[in-house]
Amino acid sequence: MDDSRILELGIRIGRNTAKVNEYLAANNLPQPSFDLNAPSQFPIPDNETEIAAARKAVLHDCLELRALMFGPREYLESFQHNELVSQQIIARFKLAEAVPIGGEVTFAELADISGLHEIHLRKLLRLAIAQHIFCEPRPGVVAHSAASRLIAENKMLADWIRYSTDDLWHAAYHMGDALARYPGSEEPGETGFSLANKTSKDMFQFFAEKPELSLRFAAAMRFINGRPGLEPERVINGYHWDKVGKGGIGTVVDVGGSHGKICIELARRFPSLSFIVQDLDEQVVRDAERQRPEEVADRVRFMAHDFFKEQPVKGADVYFFRAVLHDWSDTYAAKILQAHIPALKLGAKILISEPVVPEPDKIPAGDALRIRANDLVMLELFNGGDREMADFKRLLEKAHHGFQFNGANQVPGSNHWIIEAEWMGE
Numbered sequence: 001m002d003d004s005r006i007l008e009l010g011i012r013i014g015r016n017t018a019k020v021n022e023y024l025a026a027n028n029l030p031q032p033s034f035d036l037n038a039p040s041q042f043p044i045p046d047n048e049t050e051i052a053a054a055r056k057a058v059l060h061d062c063l064e065l066r067a068l069m070f071g072p073r074e075y076l077e078s079f080q081h082n083e084l085v086s087q088q089i090i091a092r093f094k095l096a097e098a099v100p101i102g103g104e105v106t107f108a109e110l111a112d113i114s115g116l117h118e119i120h121l122r123k124l125l126r127l128a129i130a131q132h133i134f135c136e137p138r139p140g141v142v143a144h145s146a147a148s149r150l151i152a153e154n155k156m157l158a159d160w161i162r163y164s165t166d167d168l169w170h171a172a173y174h175m176g177d178a179l180a181r182y183p184g185s186e187e188p189g190e191t192g193f194s195l196a197n198k199t200s201k202d203m204f205q206f207f208a209e210k211p212e213l214s215l216r217f218a219a220a221m222r223f224i225n226g227r228p229g230l231e232p233e234r235v236i237n238g239y240h241w242d243k244v245g246k247g248g249i250g251t252v253v254d255v256g257g258s259h260g261k262i263c264i265e266l267a268r269r270f271p272s273l274s275f276i277v278q279d280l281d282e283q284v285v286r287d288a289e290r291q292r293p294e295e296v297a298d299r300v301r302f303m304a305h306d307f308f309k310e311q312p313v314k315g316a317d318v319y320f321f322r323a324v325l326h327d328w329s330d331t332y333a334a335k336i337l338q339a340h341i342p343a344l345k346l347g348a349k350i351l352i353s354e355p356v357v358p359e360p361d362k363i364p365a366g367d368a369l370r371i372r373a374n375d376l377v378m379l380e381l382f383n384g385g386d387r388e389m390a391d392f393k394r395l396l397e398k399a400h401h402g403f404q405f406n407g408a409n410q411v412p413g414s415n416h417w418i419i420e421a422e423w424m425g426e
């Protein structure tokens with residue numbers, strides 16, 4: 001009995017759940033729920049690290065306990081290939097927007113609005129309801145849960161779901177074919193994504209010709225930048241931006257910066273820094289420019305630029321790459337860095353902000369699933385992937401011996417790191 005893992009997990013889950021519960025009660029915070037008006041995010045502030053750790057432990061331990069309670073055979077059978085299909089249909093047929101917040105519709109009415117056959121709609125929504133997305137207060141009647149309400153009210157989240165259940169899902173499905181057809185390929189046009197879309201272009205080039213898809217991707221990126229751990233605030237606190245440039249005056253180029261959210265927040269905080277946000281797609285760049293707050297308009301500029309071509313902004317203090325290099329295999333990531341060399345002054349900094357994969361024996365057990373699954377996204381899409389720290393050092397050396405690795409810090413509360421390299425000259 002003493003060495004029972006399931007008992008150990010059960011006791012720990014109970015203890016940590018009690019900790020979280022006491023915190024909620026002591027702070028008059030609502031109980032977790034999927035009811036219509038429940039908070040959309042678990043209400044633990046950043047500085048409550050102990051409570052946040054207790055919550056994380058519950059989530060991890062529940063997964064392990066569940067797997068052990070299944071046993072190997074039922075565990076394998078418990079994976080459902082249909083798990084995402086309800087979200088795909090909800091996003092594609094805009095079902096969340098079609099249900100009034102706080103009101104009700106019948107399956108028949110929703111079928112009329114969406115153009116789906118009533119019987120199909122009912123099957124799909126009942127799967128969603130079993131996943132806490134929508135509820136069925138009386139048989140045949142649909143209403144919002146907190147989760148479906150979020151999809152209705154947060155367009156960026158809806159765009160993320162559409163991207164994830166459409167583009168990512170198709171790319172993942174075709175990855176096996178791509179690996180068989182192009183073994184060991186580093187080419188961004190020889191992937192699950194390219195086979196799924198019958199193209200030899202990389203995803204971004206492909207999207208650039210389809211404005212609806214590229215704007216949707218940019219919205220999905222905006223959404224990701226609001227996820228816990230990835231908010232602009234983390235990057236601001238994760239680097240000594242006050243030391244950028246001379247006498248506090250400096251220029252930062254956000255390469256592949258899309259929406260420019262990080263630079264907008266940095267500009268608010270550091271009035272003597274100027275920013276240039278670059279991205280491939282003219283549409284995305286202009287859309288981001290339109291959404292730029294007026295108060296930073298003179299210090300945050302947007303520019304269309306292909307980062308495989310020579311960097312046109314010469315002599316900046318920092319070239320910032322956030323969630324960019326992990327998209328690309330070493331061959332292409334090195335090309336991106338090399339395209340910057342003609343623009344670099346001595347001492348210019350290359351900042352890379354993205355996940356660093358811990359060495360296999362250092363990955364916390366509860367994080368392995370997320371880390372490994374995220375890594376595969378870039379393989380499915382571009383033949384890229386997340387790197388370990390040694391891989392970053394190798395990449396910098398491969399790009400040019402003039403890039404000196406200065407060190408790296410994990411951004412507090414985030415899986416992103418900020419890696420600093422410095423240009424030491426040819």
Ligand SMILES: C[S@@+](CC[C@H](N)C(=O)[O-])C[C@H]1O[C@@H](n2cnc3c(N)ncnc32)[C@H](O)[C@@H]1O
Binds near residue numbers: 257259280308321
């Ligand atoms: C994963 S997103 C990251 C966006 C942003 N840095 C962030 O953290 O949210 C990668 C970005 O690289 C841009 N990109 C891809 N290929 C590019 C190219 N050849 N030149 C410039 N930008 C490119 C994409 O449009 C996209 O905005």
